[in-house]
Structure formats: C-alpha cells, structure tokens
Amino acid sequence: MAMPLAIHSEPAFVASLAASDLSSYVPVMILITMAITFGIINVFGSLVIGPRRDGPTKSAAYESGMNAVGTARKRFNVRFYLIAMVFLVFDIEIIFLYPWAVTFPNLAQGTNESLIWLARILFFVFTTVIAYVYGVRKGVFKFD
C-alpha cells in the first residue's frame, strides 16, 4: 500500500506547484506581516512616547461621558434580547436588499433572468415577513 504522498514525487510537478501555488499567497503574507508590525509598533510606541497620568477619575468606569450608576452585572429584561433578535432580522434584510437593488436595474427588464431575480428577492422578503409574523405571534411587541 503506497503512501498518499508518493503520487506527487515527480520533481517537475513539485516545482510547478511551488511556482504557481505559493506565489499567489504572497499578498496575504505581506498583509499578515503588516498587521503584526502595525500592532507591535502601536503598543511599543504608546509605551515609549505616551504620557502617563493616573488618578481616581481616570480609572473610573464611564459610558459615553456619563458616570456609572452601578455594576454592569445586572439583569436585563429579556425583552431587549428579543428586540435585538427582531432588529437583526431587518438588519440582515437591508444588507441583502441593497446590493440586489443596485444590481437589478442593470438586467434587461422583462427577460426571464430578471424575473428569476425578482422572484428570488420576493422569496427572501417572504421569509423575513414570516420571521416578523412569528415574532408578533410570539408576543415580542407586547410591552405591558
């Protein structure tokens, strides 16, 4: 039983692989190197040239300029979570609708292709409507 790697022992093949495959990853490598360098330079830069002024006010927690009124480990009303879920539904819908709307006018109107595109997005909107109706029936919008 030959081992898997034995298939590729021809030197010509290995050479062509090295030439064609790895070279196209060079941009990725450069990007990774840049990202790491950028991070290191920033950390060390602020360590070396950054001013250090400490005090009780500086280390106090605040949010958007407001002083903190209590601990963050508090119970939230579960309703916020539900609202966030419903928000996500519409958020995602917009993300998909926008590029569709930009592309759609470029298709020849009334052709089979444009009709299929229209049907696709209508189907997608249908799923969103279902999600919305589901939320309503589940009682997400009941603020009693």
Place this chain on the structure above:
Amino acid sequence: MESMLTLLWPEIALFITTCVVMILGQSKFKDTRDLCPGLAAIGLIVSGFLAWYFRGVTSDAVLPHLPYYGKLVICGVGLMLLMLVAGSADRELEADAAKGKPFEPIRSTRGEFYSFVLFSLTGLMLCTSANDLILLFLALELTSLPTYVMVSISTNRNRSMEAGVKYFFLGALGAAIFLYGFAMIYGGTGTTNFEDISRTVAAQAAGGGINPLVILGVVLSLVGLGFKIASVPMHFYTPDVYQGSSSSVAGFLAFVPKAAGFFAILSICGLVGWSHGVTEQSLPEGPRVLLWVVAALTMTLGNVLAIMQRSVKRILAYSSIAHSGYMLVGVIAGPGPSGADFERNGIAAVLFYLVSYGVMTIGAFAVLACLEKKRSDGSLDEVDDIDDLRGLARTRPVLGWTMVLSSMGLLGLPPLLGFLGKLPLFTAGIGAKEIILVLVLGINSAIAAYYYLRLAYTCFIESPETTPNAPKVVEAPFAARRWAGVISMLCVVGLAVFGSWLGNLAEIGATYRPPKYVQPAAAVVPVSAPTP
C-alpha cells in the same frame, strides 16, 4: 439555472410548509395548534410527490440521480420520523391550557419543534441536490442547526441542555474542519462548482497527479463529515447526546445527520472520483487509506463498546457508530466497473443500507419513546435501562415484537431487512478486492450479535420485572409513536420480501457518471491557486 430551480421544488415546498407550521404553532386556539403535525405530514407528502414528478431532472454532479433517490427516501423516512417525534413538545403547557389557563406563546415550543424537523429535512434534501461546495456547506448547516436546538428542548431536564451544548460545540468543530477542507479543495482547483472540480481533478490526474491541496481538502472534509455520521475520531459525543435527548429526538439524530453526512461524503468522494488506483475503480490512495482505517476502527469500536452498556439508548448510539463503519465499506468500494449490477455497486449499497438502517433504528427508538417510567411520586421519566424492557413481548406484544424485530434486523439476521442491506456491502467490498475490510465487517457482525441478541432476549424471554419498589413502566399517550414502531416492524419484514423496487431505486440513485477526460492541452487550464 432554471433546471437547478426545478431540482429544488421539493425543498421549496417543504420550506414553505415549515414557515406555515412555525406560525400556526403560536395560535391561541388548540384546534389550530393541533394542525401542525398534520400539515407537516402533508408538506412532506407534497414534496415527495414533487421529487417523483421531477424525476427526469438531474443534477450536474457525478451522481446525477442522487437528488431523486435522496428526496424520495427522505420524504418516506421523514414521515416515520414525524410520527416518532409527535407529542414531544409542550406536554406540560398543553396540560395547563386544557385546565383553562391562557396559552402562553412565549413558553410554547410546539410550532418550533415541528418546523425544526422540517427545516432539518429540507437541509437534508439540499445536501442531495447541492452542486456547489458553498451550497453543500449551507445545506449541512441547515440540517444540523435545528437538531442542536431539538436536543436541548426535547426534555425539560438539565441533561438535555448538557447534551445540546456538547452537540453544538462538537458540531461546530466538525463544521470548521470540513469547511477548511472545502477551502482546500477550492484552493487546489480554483472553483467551487462540483462539475468543474471533478473535471479539473480528472485533468490533473491525467497529467502528472492530483494537486496535494485537493487530496488534503478531501481528507479534511471526510474527517469533518465524520462528525455527522459519528465515525471514529469524531464519535465521542454520540452516546452522551443520544442519552441526554428524548428517545424520539435520539431516533431523529440517528437518521438525519447520518444521511446528510453520507450524501455529502458521496458528493465529496465523487469530486475526486472512483477512477484511480491499480484497477482504476477506487478512490485516490490518500482518501482511500483514511476511509479504510476509519471504517475498520468505527465498526470495531462501536460494537465492542456497545457490549458494555446497560442503557438501551447508549447501546443504540454505539450501534449507530458501528453502522456508519459498515456503510463506509460501500463508499470505499465505489460504483465498480460501469454498468455494474446492484451486488457490485457500493454506492447503491450505501444508499440502500441508509434507508434500511433508518427504518430499523426508528423502530427501536419508537419502542423506547412509547414507554415511560412512573415514579412513586407520580413524576414521569424516560425508559432507558435494559431491565425496563424485561418481558416486553409478553406484557405489550406490539412494542415487544417491534423491539425484537428491530434488533434482529439491525443484527442482519437473514430473512429481515438488515440482511438484505448488508449483503450488497459485502459483495461490493469483495468486488473491490477489499478482502481484509470485508473480513473485519464479518467479524464485527458477529460481535454485534451479542448485544442485539441481549436486547431481543430481554424483551422476548426474560420475565417481567416484579420488584415492588421499582418505578412502574407505563405507556406514553402518543398513538403516533406506536404507529411509527408498527410501520417500522412491517417494513423490516415487508421490505425484505418486497424490497426489490427500493433496490432498483437505489441503483438508479447510484448512477455514476465519471468526469469527462480531457482534452487537448489548450482546453486544460493549468491548475493554480485562485487569482484574487
């Protein structure tokens, strides 16, 4: 494009049913809520009809008739699964509502439960018709994501939460691994379309050798998909998750993710094709060796560990692992020489065995789902210990005989369905000259006899429990589950006798169209990583 849409009609029908079921489950009126399972069944039947109606439409992958067979089978077995999970959700809530309390939609899980079943089956259908790596990944996720939730909400005990979390995290790990493999395949061929990939791979194989990235990608995909079918390096979750979820959901898990995994494995293996090796009828050496080792380990470990269990659900979980190993033999054997009959066609054997395993295991889980233990304080618990089944054939003949026939079928006793399913796996393995693997398969079938016979013996020969303090075993008030068991029992006997049509169907489903060999040099694009 349009033919792809025609191919997807069954999925679309099922998806629309899913949406309607999800909304109906939140209704204020009990009569409307009770429509959910019936509507789900109608959706499945309609989508099965659509699959049959569009049988002429083929996918452009190397297994062009897989969608047709897959969807028909999914609709059939799906109906049984629907019966099996009937009544799983909302038992306490419905009892409260019957006493006059207002129905609280926010606490209800019934609509979700049935729509998750349908979502999962939709994903399973998409797995068969996927012709693109991205579509295949989405289909696999659509199959799995609902099952994670179904495990968690199947009982209101902490155990099923634990099982759900375990299942979710390990499932995410598996998905990450096979997604990495898909990325490698893309890197080695420069396309995500199945047809283009298999052509490129054929061109590579003809000229020098397949790109190692493709081999690595296929190997990683197979390992990751091993999670779905519960094969050896990824099998650890199976017993815990099956034990933690309710019996009916465990039955669902035994068929649906496994079927998704095998459809995906067949598609992925089809990308490199069964046209390599000395005979030019096997997989490339790397995936073949991997599958060989995994298959041998999976069946042995599954069967040996099943012997040591006392919990019926754990026994069935290890049996599920072992059966994955059996089916991998068919994947290794491949479709054989072109025009090979059913006995030599490993893919047809896998497709047939998948159905017969599903039918038999649903029977076993249906028996467990039909029974529950009543403690002295009146609380109900699931039947799990093998002692709870003592003398079942005498006290409750229908359930007892279902269990006996299911376990005999899973064992592969000659007149039953399991034998008819296992035989082609043997012959296909021998035809592919995998004699050692077939020997392992034979030895394992003998090991498996120990625990399957123990299951049958407990139900059939031992006398019913007489200890006074033991919790009393009562029947759960779900007629549909009992029907799932009865249908499974009828199929185990009936399909063995009148099952040739299913065999023919599996043979159609396994039609293998090897990628076309190319071509003058100008037509072959030299393979490199995709340009950005």
